[in-house]
Amino acid sequence: MMIRLFATTAVLVLAVCTTTWAQFTDKVLIEGAKIIPVVGDVIEKGNILIENGKIVAVGVDVKAPFDAKVIDASGKTVFPGMIDPYTSSGLDIPNESVPVASFVRVADAIDPSARYFENALRGGLTSIHIAQGANAVISGVTRVVRPIGMMVSEITVEAEGGLGIVFSAAGGRDVAGQLATLRGTFRSFDRYLKRLAEKLYEEEQKKDGGEVRVGPKEARKLGAKLIKPSKIEDRYRNLWRIRHGELDVYAHCSRAMDVQTALDFAKAQGFADNMTIVLGSETFKAVRRLKKLSRPVILSKSQFVHREADRMTQEPIDTFVPDVLMKNGIEFAIAGSEEPWYEAARLVRNGIPRQKALEAITLNAAKAIGLGARLGSIEPGKDGNILILSGDPLDTMTWVEHVFIEGRHVYDNKKDLRLRHLLQGAFDTKLAADKKSAAALEAKNARADKEAKAKTDEKSKASKGDKPAKSDEKSKADSKPSDAKKSPAPAGGSKN
Numbered sequence: 001m002m003i004r005l006f007a008t009t010a011v012l013v014l015a016v017c018t019t020t021w022a023q024f025t026d027k028v029l030i031e032g033a034k035i036i037p038v039v040g041d042v043i044e045k046g047n048i049l050i051e052n053g054k055i056v057a058v059g060v061d062v063k064a065p066f067d068a069k070v071i072d073a074s075g076k077t078v079f080p081g082m083i084d085p086y087t088s089s090g091l092d093i094p095n096e097s098v099p100v101a102s103f104v105r106v107a108d109a110i111d112p113s114a115r116y117f118e119n120a121l122r123g124g125l126t127s128i129h130i131a132q133g134a135n136a137v138i139s140g141v142t143r144v145v146r147p148i149g150m151m152v153s154e155i156t157v158e159a160e161g162g163l164g165i166v167f168s169a170a171g172g173r174d175v176a177g178q179l180a181t182l183r184g185t186f187r188s189f190d191r192y193l194k195r196l197a198e199k200l201y202e203e204e205q206k207k208d209g210g211e212v213r214v215g216p217k218e219a220r221k222l223g224a225k226l227i228k229p230s231k232i233e234d235r236y237r238n239l240w241r242i243r244h245g246e247l248d249v250y251a252h253c254s255r256a257m258d259v260q261t262a263l264d265f266a267k268a269q270g271f272a273d274n275m276t277i278v279l280g281s282e283t284f285k286a287v288r289r290l291k292k293l294s295r296p297v298i299l300s301k302s303q304f305v306h307r308e309a310d311r312m313t314q315e316p317i318d319t320f321v322p323d324v325l326m327k328n329g330i331e332f333a334i335a336g337s338e339e340p341w342y343e344a345a346r347l348v349r350n351g352i353p354r355q356k357a358l359e360a361i362t363l364n365a366a367k368a369i370g371l372g373a374r375l376g377s378i379e380p381g382k383d384g385n386i387l388i389l390s391g392d393p394l395d396t397m398t399w400v401e402h403v404f405i406e407g408r409h410v411y412d413n414k415k416d417l418r419l420r421h422l423l424q425g426a427f428d429t430k431l432a433a434d435k436k437s438a439a440a441l442e443a444k445n446a447r448a449d450k451e452a453k454a455k456t457d458e459k460s461k462a463s464k465g466d467k468p469a470k471s472d473e474k475s476k477a478d479s480k481p482s483d484a485k486k487s488p489a490p491a492g493g494s495k496n
Contacts, residue, residue, distance in 0.1 A: 027051050028407050029064040030386060033073035036393065037378035038080055038362050048078065050384035053406035058378055071388070071402070071409075079393045080378050081126025081385030081405065083365035086250065086278055086298050086335040088133045089116045090145070095135040099171060100185050102163055103234040104140030106130050107152050116338070117147040117155075121411050122419065123339050124393075124400045126385040127157060129369045131164050134252045134278075135171040137181045139164035141238060141247065144369060148410045161369060162248030163238055167258040167265070168280065179261070186269060189239050197223030200231065243270045248370055250298075254280030259289045276368050278335070281306035284321045287328040296331035296364040301343045304350075320350050322360075333365035345394045358393070 028050045035043040037058065047062035048055060064070050088094035091109045110130060120128060125147055132139035142161035149155035165182065169175045198216055201223030205212050212219060229237050229246075241247045249271050251262040259277065266272040276295045277283075281303040283290070290297060299321060306319045325332045334343045340361035347357040366376030374383050384407035391398035403411035413419060 026407075027065055027068035028071065028384070028404065028409075029062070029068045030071045030073050030078060030388065030404075031062075031064070033076045033078040033388065035078045035378060036080075036358070038358055039377040039379050045074075048378060048386065050386070050404070050407040053384055053408075055378060055380055055382050055384050057380060073388050076401065077389040077391060077393065077398075078378070079124075079387045079389055080362045080376060081387055081403070082124045082340045082361045083127045083129075083333075083369075083375060084120070084125055084335055084337065084340065085129050085276075085333045085365040085368045086131055086300075087128060088131060089120075089336075089338075090114050090128065090130050091132070094133040095171075096132060096139065099137040099173070099181050100235075101132070101136050101140045102138045102236075102238045104132070105143070105160075106132055106140050107143050107156075107159070110143065110145065110152050110155075112149055112152060112155050118418075119338050121147040121403060122400060122413075122416065124341065124387050124389075124403065125338065126387075126403065126405050127366070127371070127375050129161055131161070131250060134164065134166050134168075136164070137166055137170070137173075137178055138185065138239075139166070142250070144371065146405050148405060158369075158371065160247060162250055162274075162276075163242055164250045164252060164278075165262075166252040167262045168252060168254035170252075175258075182265070186239065189236050192233070192236055193224070193227065193240075194220045196231065197221075197227060199223070200226040242274070245271070245274050247274075249275040250278055251275055252278045252280075253283050253286075255282050256285035259283055259286035263289060263292065274370070276370075279303060279321070279332075281319075281321050282308075284319060284324040287324060287330060290325075290330050291328065293330075295370070296333050296368045297325070298335050298368050299325070299332050300336045301334060301346075302336065304343075304346065322347055322352055323350065326352055326356055331364050331367070332360055333368040334360045335365075341393050341398075345396075348394060354394070 029047055030050075031047040032045055033048075035046045035048065035058065037043070043058070043060060046058065046060045047064075049057040049062050049064070049068070090111065091106060092111055093109060096104055117128075127144060128147060129142060129144050131142040141163060143152075143156060144158035144161055145152075145155040146157055147155070166178065167182075169178055171178075173181070197220040201219045202212050204223075204226060214222070227240070229241060232240050238247060242249050249266065251266065253259050253262055258280075262275070262277060263272065266275045273294060275293070276298060277290065277293060278298045278300075284306060304321055306321055307316055309315065310317055322332060334340055334347075337343050344357040344361050347360065348354055363372065363376035366372045366374070373381075375385060376382075378386065384404055386404040387393075387400055388402040388404075389398050390401055399413060400411070401413050402409065
């Protein structure tokens with residue numbers, strides 16, 4: 001978040017020194033800070049008590065229990081841990097090669113030691129929803145993680161988030177081919193369930209020594225009650241789970257017309273209530289349909305602006321998508337950034353109210369992934385995911401000084417070795433540049449002095465000239481005999 005004085009490419013080469021999950025204090029009181037809870041009014045100087053990983057009290061009169069670790073945050077700002085609601089960062093490969101990968105788990109491709117998690121923690125991200133990219137028709141099971149830990153099980157917040165379903169053209173397929181594959185997959189799934197239900201009913205009857213005395217249709221109806229996830233093949237199990245509300249669906253819609261397709265399909269398949277739409281920029285044209293959703297939509301940082309040509313003049317027309325969503329009462333969350341504060345600042349710069357911008361990287365992001373009851377704001381009952389900042393969260397000069405995740409102190413920027421090396425490197429580079437500039441200036445001044453001296457010498461010679469002085473001319477004249485003093489020669493020779 002707050003590595004704002006350096007280029008993003010420089011930030012990617014940092015490392016962080018953190019405490020570990022083992023260094024855990026049951027009770028933590030953060031006191032004396034300006035608290036921006038996202039929900040409710042700002043508290044100019046308040047305290048936050050965290051017990052067993054949960055926030056239990058927030059306010060000006062909250063006292064520290066005798067056994068609590070007290071953190072003095074006077075003069076600092078406390079803000080909820082930020083959330084990325086949808087990203088493929090942290091995976092070794094963002095996309096699968098098969099069009100239907102509902103049996104895949106992103107957990108198998110997450111690398112907890114990836115530099116991405118280090119940068120995310122340093123930037124103030126405390127919860128990250130990792131999903132595969134949008135090249136498949138149905139992608140694998142997503143996972144919500146925290147950016148600290150050495151094993152996937154250790155970093156996991158929510159083991160099974162949901163499946164991604166792409167309603168737009170992807171993976172080299174056109175829209176018709178994409179939807180044909182999607183519908184065909186669910187038709188095959190339905191045929192499979194009928195066969196499975198009939199089989200389970202027959203097995204149940206034979207197990208009790210009885211006989212099947214009903215027709216296939218009735219057997220399927222009775223056998224449907226016997227279907228459990230453990231009885232279903234891997235390739236279909238998660239499709240059954242999204243129909244029964246055990247997994248969420250993240251519907252990718254690039255075009256406005258994809259939104260209605262997604263809504264109709266979700267209603268037909270029974271997962272409309274647990275679906276979140278991941279928007280492309282053009283979908284702002286479907287705002288009336290987006291209002292029907294029960295969750296905030298997810299908008300990537302790259303989809304803020306939609307550009308298209310005017311049909312008559314061919315002049316480009318830019319639309320700021322978050323503004324359209326806000327004016328139509330549609331809650332949205334921002335995804336795909338290691339520095340969500342920057343995207344929130346972009347929103348404010350383009351006219352989005354500050355509160356809406358802050359919600360887009362905290363509370364709305366939590367709601368979009370079905371974790372609004374646990375994450376996204378500072379209030380009793382929620383996870384103790386807290387940032388202690390040097391200043392306002394949207395100020396370009398603010399730094400993340402401390403990060404608490406579920407009450408654990410997991411980041412201290414004074415112990416961030418890679419950050420220290422970066423800062424030292426930046427200082428050394430600046431110092432070397434200053435020395436080089438000083439040396440260049442000194443050389444330039446020396447040349448200027450030399451040139452000035454040479455010009456002065458030339459002028460001095462010119463003033464004396466190459467002409468002799470008057471006294472010299474007179475002495476030269478006296479030393480030569482004049483023609484007037486010579487004796488005249490005889491005119492006609494001598495006489496005898």
